[in-house]
Amino acid sequence: LSDVNQILVRLEKLAKPVREVQARLVTPEKLISIGQELMAKGEAEAQADGRVNRKAAKAFRTGALLFLGALCPLRLRNWQMAILGQHVTLEESGTGCMQFTAAEMKGKSALEFQLPDECAQVLIRYVEKFRPHLMATGAIDRGYLWPDARGNGCHRNSLPSFVRNAVAQSTGKNFAFHFFRHAAAQRIVELAPERARLAKGVLNHRSFKTTKKHYIRVQMREAGRRY
Secondary structure, three states, X not given: OHHHHHHHHHHHHXXXXXXXXXXXXXXXXXXXXXXXXXXXXXXXXXXXHOOOOHHHHHHHHHHHHHHHHHHOOOOHHHHHHOEEOOOEEEOOOOOEEEEEOHHHOXXXXXXXXXXXXXXXXXXXXXXXXXXXXXXXXXXXXXXXXXXXXXXXXXXXXXHHHHHHHHHXXXXXXXXXXXXXXXXXXXXHHHXXXXXXXXXXXXXXXXXXXXXXXXXXXXXXXXXXXXX
């Protein structure tokens, strides 16, 4: 009986009610808006100070992360490992792309895509002007897109914390990093339900069954309820 109780306790912790997830979602449009506000705040802070300080760099970084997360809903693991020149390629022409090997992807399927122009321009601005100031003087820059003060990749809890705090301050919602993917799937279903299968490609799933089971089912139920 004690073993059964332990199992039930563990399952209870893992359970995520449909309504809870739905209540915590934020639309991609709102995420983009919050990101733009933070990037503008970083620019204004740098202009007022006459140079880029860490406060300005952190504001722009979080804004860029929200903006990119809304338009390119990669998994947290991929954003954390992203290295300039290896996973992220930016061109002087203002374009860019991202690529990950099959071994670096959860579904074991390689991913390569051209960045939307808006995303490439945000990344170029971030990398050239703000990213260097996230690292302490004397830190060794190891090329991570989102470095910590020592030049290493951010801790696994850092990026989710940046996103959660920014969204909570703006909307009051407890937005988890993985919800970028839920938000993208929901918007596709809302705008063009007949093209729901597009979500499979956006989320880089090998099978539409995965997309439907974990991301679309909740949205379809909610759409039916509203109808």
